[in-house]
Amino acid sequence: MSRRSFRRGGALLAVASLALAAPAATAQTAPADQQRQRAFAAAAEEFGVPENVLLGVSFLESRWDSNAGTPSTAAGYGPMHLTDLRAAGTGGSHHDEGGEDPRGDGRRSELHPSSPGPAPATPQLQTIDRAAQLIGTSAETLRQDPVQNIRGGAALLADYQRQTGARGETPADWYGAVTRYGDGSSFADEVFETLKTGVDRVTDDGQHLTLAPTPGLEPRSREDTKVECPRSVSCESVPAPYQELPGGGYGNHDLANRPQSQKIDYIVIHDTEGYWDDVLKLVQDPTYVSWNYSIRSSDGKIAQHVPTKDVAYHAGNWYVNSKSIGVEHEGFAAKGSWYTEAMYRTSAKLVRYLAGKYGIPLDRAHIIGHDNVPGINPAKIPTMHWDPGPYWDWSHYFDLLGAPFDHGFGLPGSKLITITPDFAANKPAFTGCESPGKPCTPRGSTSQMLRTEPDANAPLLKDAGLHPDGTPSTMDVADVGSRIDAGQRYAVAEVRGDWTAVWYLGQKGWFLNPRKAPTAKPAIGTVVTPKPGKASVPVYGTAYPEASAYPAGRTPQPIVALPYSLQTGQRYSSSGTVGSEYYYATKFDPAEHLVVKGKTRYVQVQFGHRIAYVNADDVQVLPAF
Incomplete structure (x- = not known):
């Protein structure tokens, strides 16, 4: 010009x-x-x-x-x-909502601090x-x-x-x-x-x-070497405190030595339900909870709070926490808001960097949302959070990660499928974004709903953990009891015309999958089914070791089955076998921390909207043809 x-x-x-x-x-x-x-x-x-x-x-x-x-x-x-900000409204933090204990371990008292209150109307907002x-x-x-x-x-x-x-x-x-x-x-x-x-x-x-492309324009690189980030993004250190508290407690994370002590298997995607300045204040509060990274919406700036070698309290499941990195994104899933491209892009760069560093597969069994993390026992299931919500564009995110969902599919007729709805065209009629029961503004989503029959008017499925009273799931934006998302893999149970049924929480769940405009594609992989002679197999929210694996003086962590079962004739997508582990960390002195590893082996499965684990001795793993 x-x-x-x-x-x-x-x-x-x-x-x-x-x-x-x-x-x-x-x-x-x-x-x-x-x-x-x-x-x-x-x-x-x-x-x-x-x-x-x-x-x-x-x-x-x-x-x-x-x-x-x-x-x-x-x-x-x-x-x-x-x-x-006047029109959009304010928010606190999703860690303040409901009854979820972000640490997700009965060994220590739950942390539920109060909300920080309304966000200030800064010039940026x-x-x-x-x-x-x-x-x-x-x-x-x-x-x-x-x-x-x-x-x-x-x-x-x-x-x-x-x-x-x-x-x-x-x-x-x-x-x-x-x-x-x-x-x-x-x-x-x-x-x-x-x-x-x-x-x-x-x-x-x-x-x-x-x-149109303009060759020759080069972005600047960050200079901060105190953080674990790719050099192509702006990343700063805002440390979360590790300190003793009155009464013998401590916060707000646990020191560890990952991956030498435990392999990091997951990266958990969250949204904050709060604005940037308040979020940074919260993570620096030793009485609060923690996560490893925050990403700002306006420009994609990254702040690291907890070193990846240490364990943050973010996912509500101690097994997942001890094996994961938590990444918070400034946002409001509950309001049905949209996420900025700047944040998607820097988040993808960070996650791709971390996945490469720790050997984490770039798939939806290991790059998971908070909404995919299971409860550790039946009582915890209704308290689990559901961010980043149905408006997080998983398909676009994995395109940016360099692992698009439209590559590597199986042959037609495969008994394993990858969910692939068109984000822009797929607009489920969710409710409750602004107030209970009120329809949400229609917008693109990578979520699809499952029904009891191949009929758009049929009821949604039941989730015995989320709705223990036996009522069906709902279209409330926070209800994940009958929902599948882009990139997730499920075992096919039946096909009738344009409708496909998958195995889901012990039931057949039907969704519209027209042949001329498919919302799922054949996949290659393995499935699990009960071994011959077993009518049903228990399902767990953790992969904890057997009691005999704990040394003297260390109380075994209970292994509690969830209110679901994998029954004869049913099949579920498998994402591999994992060993049994429990990170015993209940005291401030890290010398007292211990990783307990057992002989029990588990298979991770996509059992519903959330992942789960079954004992490897109870199931057979088969190729999905």
């Missing part, structure tokens, strides 16, 4: 309120599916912003989607992610006011009108550019303004990396946009 056009943008910015309707009219004259592309071009010209920079900023915030005027997890609205002022319109208009939202974002970006004092003649000159827009250099790095590669996609409301 020329220096002249940049000056022209500044002049137009001063009188933008006189030309509110013109860009909208220009966009409306374009073909129906290219109106948003024209809106970006018009706004870039009007405010003197390089069009590719404007497109890149928007893509990293919203993927150019309008999201039906609903807020993101960081209170952002529209394609340009203009933030409005209230950019819509300045954008509205710059173009002379209302915050409500910017929340609901994508064209005006793009104009407001372009005006704001140009305003930030003037404040930097940079000349703005080339896209590279806009690095400072982009950093300010996304509240961090990690966001700007991701934007410029996207400019280098280009993007072409169709939005949630059918708009086709293209960002």
Whole structure:
């Protein structure tokens, strides 16, 4: 862009309120599916912003989607992610909700601190006011009108550019303004990396946009060497405290020596249900719980709290905690919010780095959501959390991980399938995002519902653990009792026309899987079924050792079956055999900590929405043909 056009943008910015309707009219004259592309071009010209920079900023915030005027997890609205905390509301932390004990171990008292209260309206959470002022319109208009939202974002970006004092003649000159827009250099790095590669996609409301590649633009690298992160992301250390508390307790994690002491098998994806500043305060509270990493929504910035060698209290299941790394994402699954592209991208880079470092398979049996973690006993099942929720785009996330779900499938007719709904087109009628029973705003989801019969009106399945009263599961956004997600693998029980049934919590669960537009694909793998002579097999939420494995003076951890069973004739997807382990850590002195390893072997299975374990001596593992 020329220096002249940049000056022209500044002049137009001063009188933008006189030309509110013109860009909208220009966009409306374009073909129906290219109106948003024209809106970006018009706004870039009007405010003197390089069009590719404007497109890149928007893509990293919203993927150019309008999201039906609903807020993101960081209170952002529209394609340009203009933030409005007043309209989006506030939140605490998902660790404050319900009765889940994040540590997930009866050896120590549960930690349930109070919520931190409302988030403050920081400048990063209230950019819509300045954008509205710059173009002379209302915050409500910017929340609901994508064209005006793009104009407001372009005006704001140009305003930030003037404040930097940079000349703005080339896209590279806009690095400072982009950093300010996304509240961090990690966001700007991701934007410029996207400019280098280009993007072409169709939005949630059918708009086709293209960002042509611009070779030669290189993002900056982080310099902090005190953290365990890939060098291509912005990552800082915000340590969680390990200290003694009055009364003999301690918090908020356990020192360990992984992977020498225990192999790390899982990475658990969470959302915070709180805003960034409050989340960082909570994880630094020694009386609170902990997790290994947090990722900011606005720009994808990463903070590490607990070294990966140590065990954080995050998943509500001590076996999973001791074998996993917990990654929190600033967000609100309960509100049905959408997650930013900047956060998806840096999260995927972090998880890919950690998975490579520790040999963790990039599949949905090992990269799991908090909602996939089982309760350690029947009483804990109703208290388990369900984040990151049905609006986390697992398919897109695994594309970014370099492990897409559309590769490596089996032959037609395989008795094992991978769930693969189209995120944009799949919009289950969930309720309860804002208040109990109220329909959620329809939006893309990687979740599908299972029914008792091949009929869209048939009841949902029953979950004896989540609904011990025997009532069917519901469409409440938090109810995972009859839900399957993209990337998960299930054993096929039956096929009738366009409907497929899978084995799920001891039942057949039916979902629509049309041959012309399939929502699942054949997979290669193994399944488990009871050994001959066994009518049913117990199912467990942990893979703990037998009592005889514990040394003298160490009380064995109970092995408690869940209220489900694997019955003769049923098959469940297997993700491999694991040894039995229990990390005995009940005292502050790590010299007292001990990993107990038993002779019992377990097989991990996809038993419902959550993973589970069965004793390897009870089942046979078979290839899925």
